[in-house]
Each structure stands twice: as structure tokens, then as C-alpha cells.
Amino acid sequence: MTSSDVLSVQGLNVSVGDTQLVSDVDLTVGPGERVGLIGESGSGKSLTALSILGLLPDDVVPSGSVRLTGIGHDLIGADERALSRIRGRDLAMVFQEPMTALNPTMRIGDQIAESMLIHHTQPTRTAARTAAAALLDRVQLPPDLLRAYPHQLSGGQRQRIVLAIALANDPALLICDEPTTALDVTVQALVLDLILQGVLARSSALLFITHDLAVVATICERVLVMYGGRVVESGPVHQIFTTPRHRYTQGLLAASNLDNVPASGSAAPRAGTGSRPRLTTIPGTVPAAGHFPSGCVFRNRCPHATDRCATTPTWSGTSTSGYACHHPAGAPHA
Numbered sequence: 001m002t003s004s005d006v007l008s009v010q011g012l013n014v015s016v017g018d019t020q021l022v023s024d025v026d027l028t029v030g031p032g033e034r035v036g037l038i039g040e041s042g043s044g045k046s047l048t049a050l051s052i053l054g055l056l057p058d059d060v061v062p063s064g065s066v067r068l069t070g071i072g073h074d075l076i077g078a079d080e081r082a083l084s085r086i087r088g089r090d091l092a093m094v095f096q097e098p099m100t101a102l103n104p105t106m107r108i109g110d111q112i113a114e115s116m117l118i119h120h121t122q123p124t125r126t127a128a129r130t131a132a133a134a135l136l137d138r139v140q141l142p143p144d145l146l147r148a149y150p151h152q153l154s155g156g157q158r159q160r161i162v163l164a165i166a167l168a169n170d171p172a173l174l175i176c177d178e179p180t181t182a183l184d185v186t187v188q189a190l191v192l193d194l195i196l197q198g199v200l201a202r203s204s205a206l207l208f209i210t211h212d213l214a215v216v217a218t219i220c221e222r223v224l225v226m227y228g229g230r231v232v233e234s235g236p237v238h239q240i241f242t243t244p245r246h247r248y249t250q251g252l253l254a255a256s257n258l259d260n261v262p263a264s265g266s267a268a269p270r271a272g273t274g275s276r277p278r279l280t281t282i283p284g285t286v287p288a289a290g291h292f293p294s295g296c297v298f299r300n301r302c303p304h305a306t307d308r309c310a311t312t313p314t315w316s317g318t319s320t321s322g323y324a325c326h327h328p329a330g331a332p333h334a
């Protein structure tokens with residue numbers, strides 16, 4: 001780990017009995033950096049994330065090293081007490097299914113406040129409640145939801161609550177594992193945008209696990225490709241998506257309908273640069289062309305892309321998630 005890394009995973013192996021499921025994974029994430037982890041189902045992405053979080057089932061055994069900035073010991077082999085001090089404070093997570101992350105018997109406001117009280121980042125219950133209301137507002141939910149129970153919310157609202165809790169203590173690193181896969185396509189883009197704005201506002205680093213290459217192209221700066229439990233390729237998003245070297249990455253891209261890869265390697269700015277990307281995902285089949293000429297019906301369906309918009313948006317997407325419209329950061333809008 002260099003002194004500037006937020007996360008450093010070195011030589012991670014994960015096995016069950018004699019079966020090795022993850023082999024020799026090296027992975028670093030710098031401060032404020034957004035790193036994507038992609039790969040086919042069963043390639044070891046979730047086991048890698050769960051190893052970092054110390055959440056593997058008892059029969060699944062990790063070895064190697066996982067170091068997190070500001071924590072003086074290795075997370076591999078750390079006891080549950082030490083890990084629970086770190087999780088939710090230095091290291092936060094958003095998984096696919098929000099209901100499993102929420103307590104069904106507790107009001108939303110209490111759950112958000114609890115996350116700050118447990119980690120002593122707010123001094124009193126009153127202060128935590130005030131902070132919870134502000135967090136709810138940051139995920140664009142109305143204050144009356146503070147008194148609601150999880151079952152009274154939609155899936156998208158629940159995931160926004162999980163995100164609010166994850167960001168409550170300004171974690172150094174947020175790990176998202178397919179955070180929008182279980183959501184209705186109409187809210188996927190909003191949740192992605194809130195994740196992006198959330199980490200940018202806090203300068204948190206992001207490790208983002210997904211099948212959706214368009215999401216990686218939009219959100220991440222760097223990407224690692226896993227195949228058969230190994231990292232087979234890694235580098236800047238633009239480089240990997242335009243000149244993939246590994247046969248598996250080439251196949252993944254060919255099957256993806258990914259039309260546009262931002263030239264800088266990421267559509268979104270670095271943390272602290274102040275400009276905000278705008279994302280809108282529209283359900284439907286992805287058209288073959290990456291750019292939409294003025295007057296095109298698809299262009300007109302993007303609320304940011306009016307005829308008066310000063311900048312031509314670029315589009316990308318997959319057939320499962322709809323397609324995303326991205327306006328370059330800081331572009332003027334009518």
C-alpha cells in the first residue's frame with residue numbers, strides 16, 4: 001500500500017475447502033478515486049467485496065492482505081469487534097437488495113440516526129436526528145419519510161435510505177455491489193447519480209461492482225476485469241473499453257452495446273472539482289448509434305437535451321438498464 005491509497009488489497013485468495021474461488025487479486029483505490037469491478041456472474045466480484053468488508057460466510061476463508069487508510073491493522077484476520085467499528089464508519093457498503101440492509105421494525109429516521117450514534121460521529125440523539133433529516137434531503141426524499149418504516153417505501157426509496165446511512169459517517173471508501181440491479185429502470189439513473197454526487201461531495205473513494213459496462217463508463221475512472229476468480233485486466237476505463245487486451249474483455253465489450261466511452265476515461269469529474277455530471281436513464285432498447293442528431297426522437301426524450309441545450313449529449317447503455325444520457329460536466333443547459 002502506498003501512503004496515499006485508501007484501500008490496498010494484495011494477494012487476496014478466497015477458498016472453500018480445497019476449492020479456490022478467488023486467486024491472487026491485487027487492487028488499490030486512491031483517495032476520491034472511483035474504481036469499477038466487472039466480470040461475468042461467478043467471476044469472484046462479490047467474494048472480493050465481502051473479503052474487504054469481512055463479511056464472508058464462516059466456511060469461506062480469505063488470505064492475503066486488505067489494508068484501509070487510517071486503520072493500523074490488516075482487515076483479513078481482524079476480529080468481528082474491530083471490523084464492526086470500521087464498517088459503517090471508514091468503510092460503507094450498498095448491496096443489491098436494500099430490504100436486507102434495513103431493520104424492518106425501526107423507523108427510517110431512527111435507523112439513519114443510529115448509524116451516527118453507534119460510531120459517535122454525532123454527539124447526541126437530537127444532533128443525529130437533525131443530521132438524519134439533512135441526509136434524507138441529500139438523497140432527495142421528503143422529511144415525512146423519517147417516521148416511515150421500510151415496508152412503506154418503494155425499492156428505490158429504500159435504496160436511497162441505505163445510501164444515506166452508508167454516507168452518514170463520511171466513509172473513506174464506499175463499496176457498491178450491483179446497487180441498482182434490483183430497482184425499477186426508471187429510478188436506476190437517479191440512484192446512480194445520488195451515489196456519484198454522494199461520494200463526490202465527501203471525497204469518498206468508490207469501489208463499484210456491476211455487470212453494466214455503461215455504468216462503469218459513466219461513473220468510474222479505472223476498471224478491473226475479473227474472470228474465473230482472477231483479475232485479468234485493469235487500467236483507465238477509456239483504455240480498457242477502447243483497446244481491451246484480454247479475450248474475455250473483448251467479448252464482454254462486443255456483447256455490450258456500449259457506444260460511447262468518455263475520452264477522459266470517466267464522464268464524471270474528480271472529487272472536489274465542483275462540476276456535476278447529469279445522468280438520465282431511459283428504459284428501452286439501445287439504438288445502434290452513439291450520438292443522436294438534433295431532432296432525433298431519442299434525443300428529445302432526454303429532459304436535459306432540448307434544442308436549446310448548448311452541448312450535444314453522448315449516450316451509452318445496455319439493453320437491460322435502458323440507456324444513459326450524459327452531459328459533459330459543467331456544460332451549460334437551457
Ligand SMILES: Nc1ncnc2c1ncn2[C@@H]1O[C@H](COP(=O)(O)OP(=O)(O)OP(=O)(O)O)[C@@H](O)[C@H]1O
Nearest residue numbers: 016021039040041042043044045046047048057060
Ligand atoms: N459460500 C460459498 N460457498 C461455495 N461457493 C461459493 C460461495 N459463495 C460464492 N461461491 C462461488 O464463488 C464463485 C464466485 O462468486 P461471487 O459471488 O463472488 O461471483 P460474482 O462475480 O459476484 O457473481 P455475480 O455477478 O453473479 O454476483 C461462484 O462460482 C460462486 O458459486
